[in-house]
Amino acid sequence: MLDEGQFAAWVSHMMHGKMLYREFYLQYGPLQVLPLLVFTKLFGVSFFSIRLYLFVFGTLFGIFASILVLRFFKVNQIIMVLTVIFLVLIPGVHIRHWIGIFTLYLLAFSFSAKREKTAFATGVFLALTFLESAEVGIFTFILVACFSGCKFFYKKTRKITVHLIPFLLSGLAISCLSFIVFAVQQGWLLSYLKTTLDVLTSLSGVNLPNGQGLPNIVPTVQVFSTPLGFVKFLFSRPLLFYWSLLLLLIFFSITVIRYIEKRTTEKDDMLLLLIGFGLLSYASIIGRSGHYMLLFPIVLVSGSYFISLSYQYVLNNKKEMKILSIFFFVCFLLYGLRHAAIFRQDFLRGFQQRQLVNTTTFRVAPLAISEKQSSDITRIQAFMNTHAKSSDVIYVFNNIPALYFLLDRENATRYDLPLLASSKEKRLEIVSSLEKNKPKFIIEDKEAWAVDGISDRQRMPEVISYIVQNYKKKNVLNNHLIIYERSEKR
Amino acid sequence: MKKNVKEHTLFRQAVVFSVSLLVGCIVYTLSIFYIVPQSLPVPKTSAINWLVLHKHSLTLDYIRFLLFVLLIPVSVLLGQYFFLWRKK
Numbered sequence: 001m002l003d004e005g006q007f008a009a010w011v012s013h014m015m016h017g018k019m020l021y022r023e024f025y026l027q028y029g030p031l032q033v034l035p036l037l038v039f040t041k042l043f044g045v046s047f048f049s050i051r052l053y054l055f056v057f058g059t060l061f062g063i064f065a066s067i068l069v070l071r072f073f074k075v076n077q078i079i080m081v082l083t084v085i086f087l088v089l090i091p092g093v094h095i096r097h098w099i100g101i102f103t104l105y106l107l108a109f110s111f112s113a114k115r116e117k118t119a120f121a122t123g124v125f126l127a128l129t130f131l132e133s134a135e136v137g138i139f140t141f142i143l144v145a146c147f148s149g150c151k152f153f154y155k156k157t158r159k160i161t162v163h164l165i166p167f168l169l170s171g172l173a174i175s176c177l178s179f180i181v182f183a184v185q186q187g188w189l190l191s192y193l194k195t196t197l198d199v200l201t202s203l204s205g206v207n208l209p210n211g212q213g214l215p216n217i218v219p220t221v222q223v224f225s226t227p228l229g230f231v232k233f234l235f236s237r238p239l240l241f242y243w244s245l246l247l248l249l250i251f252f253s254i255t256v257i258r259y260i261e262k263r264t265t266e267k268d269d270m271l272l273l274l275i276g277f278g279l280l281s282y283a284s285i286i287g288r289s290g291h292y293m294l295l296f297p298i299v300l301v302s303g304s305y306f307i308s309l310s311y312q313y314v315l316n317n318k319k320e321m322k323i324l325s326i327f328f329f330v331c332f333l334l335y336g337l338r339h340a341a342i343f344r345q346d347f348l349r350g351f352q353q354r355q356l357v358n359t360t361t362f363r364v365a366p367l368a369i370s371e372k373q374s375s376d377i378t379r380i381q382a383f384m385n386t387h388a389k390s391s392d393v394i395y396v397f398n399n400i401p402a403l404y405f406l407l408d409r410e411n412a413t414r415y416d417l418p419l420l421a422s423s424k425e426k427r428l429e430i431v432s433s434l435e436k437n438k439p440k441f442i443i444e445d446k447e448a449w450a451v452d453g454i455s456d457r458q459r460m461p462e463v464i465s466y467i468v469q470n471y472k473k474k475n476v477l478n479n480h481l482i483i484y485e486r487s488e489k490r
Numbered sequence: 491m492k493k494n495v496k497e498h499t500l501f502r503q504a505v506v507f508s509v510s511l512l513v514g515c516i517v518y519t520l521s522i523f524y525i526v527p528q529s530l531p532v533p534k535t536s537a538i539n540w541l542v543l544h545k546h547s548l549t550l551d552y553i554r555f556l557l558f559v560l561l562i563p564v565s566v567l568l569g570q571y572f573f574l575w576r577k578k
Contacts, residue, residue: 205533205548206532206533206535206537206539206541206542206548207535207537207539208537208539208541208548209537209539210539210540211539211540211541211548212540212541213540213541213544213546213548213551214551214554214555242558245558245559246515246562249558249559249562249563250511250562250566252563253507253562253563253566253567253570254507256563256567257566257567257570260570260574279559282555283555286548286551286552286555287541287548287551318501320501321500321501324501324504422537422539423535423536423537424536425536452539452540453540454538454539454540454543458538458543459538459539460538461538
C-alpha cells in the first residue's frame, strides 16, 4: 500500500484544503495527483477510487498507447495479441512512462502523415508529460529535440520539419501558459518549481532514498551445484534486468544497421524513439533496481516489431531462416512467460495466499483486504476516534502514508513518506515541524516494511531521538502498532 | 534463386551479428573484472541509505552501465562493418 498510500495521503491533504508542493512534499507532477481528487469526488472517498485511477485508468491508457505503437509498426496480429496479453498479465504499464511514449508516437505519426493537428497535439502532450513526471518529461523532450534536429538536417525532410515544428511549439506554449495561469491562480507555481528542482537534484545519486545499485550478477557457489540451479540463476529476477538491457541494445544495433543499409521506413524512426526512451529510462533506474518492471513493456513492444519482421520466415521454405524465425518466436514467448512467472499481477496469485475477505472498512470499501489488514485499520481508526479530535494532527513514523487518509487526520510534517527526507537538513526539518505542530499522537509500526533493508529507526536517527525524548508509549495495537502520546511535562 | 541468395546472406549476417555480440559480452565481462576498479570511495552524503551502509559506489554502477551500453553496439557494428567489407 506504500505507493497507493502516498497518493491517498495527498488526496486527504487536498481535501483538508492544504496546498500541494507548498504544504506537503510532492515528488511527482501535479497531473499525477489532481485527477485523483476528481476520481474521489466521482467515485467516493475510498481506496477504491485511488486504485481505479492508478491501476485501471493507468493500465488502460498504457495498453491503448502500446496498441497504437504496435499498429504503427504494423505488427503481425498474433504477435500483437500476445504482446497485449503479456502487458495485461505483468504489472509494468504505468501512465507515467506511457504518456511519454504516447507523445513520441504522436511525433512519429505527425511526421509520417504530415499532419499539423498531430504536431500540435505532440506539443500539448509534451507539456502534459512534464506535468506528469519531470524526469519522463525531460527524456521525452530530449528525444523530441533530437528527432526534430535530425529531420531538419536531413535534406529530404527539412521542408516538412520547418512546416510542422511551429505547430508543435505552439501546442507546447499554449499548454505551458495554461498551466502557469492555473498554478499562479492556485498559488503553488513557485513551490512546484522549487520542489521539482529539489526532486531532480537532491533525490538522485547518492541521496537516493531507496538506492540499491545495480543487481548483483556474481553467482554463488551453490548456483553451480545443479544444472537446473544454474539455469534458474541465469533467468532470475536480478539477471532479467541485464537481459532486457542487452535486448534493448541488440534492437538498437539492428536499427542502426538498417539505417546504414538504407532499409528503414518511418516505422524505424518510431522504433528508435522507443529504444532511446528505454535506454534513458534504464539510465535513470540505476540505483532504483526495484523500478525495473516499468521497462519491461518497452522492451516487449520494441521486440515485437522484430519478431513480427522475422515471423514472415516461419512459413518460408528456406530451412535455416525458418529455424531462426521459430527460435526468435520461442525466445519471445519464453521472455514474456518468465516475466509473467516472476512478476504476474496480484489477482493471478494463489487465492489461498491472498486470504481476502469482503470488508466494509472505512475508506477501503468496497475493496477486499485481508483479515489482518482490516483488523489493524479498524482498531487504529477506533482508537483515533476515541482519543483524538478531528482537528488533531498526527505523525506516522514509518512509510505508511495511507494512515493519514484512513484516519482522516493531517500530517504534522511535510513528508508523507519519511524516506524522502533523505538529507540531514530534511530530517531536521521533520523534527522542527514536530516541535512546532506538536502532534498529539505518533504512530510506529514494528512490522513496517524496511525499504531496502534499512529500518526507519536507522534512516532517521534525529527523528527517533526526538520521539524518545518527548513522547511516551500510550498503547500497542495488535502487537505491532505502537502509539506514542506527547509527554505532559512538555 | 535471387531470393534464396538474399536469404543466405541474411542468415550469414545474423551469424556475424551473434558472434560479434558474444565478443562484446566477453570483452565487457573481462573489463568489469580486470579493468574497472572493484570499489571506489563513497561520496560524502548525509543520506542514510543502502548505498552508504554498504559502502557501495553508485558512480561505479554508472561506469559499468555506460561500458555495457557502449561496448555492445560498438562490437556489433564493428562486426557488421567487417561483414559488409567482406561482402564487397
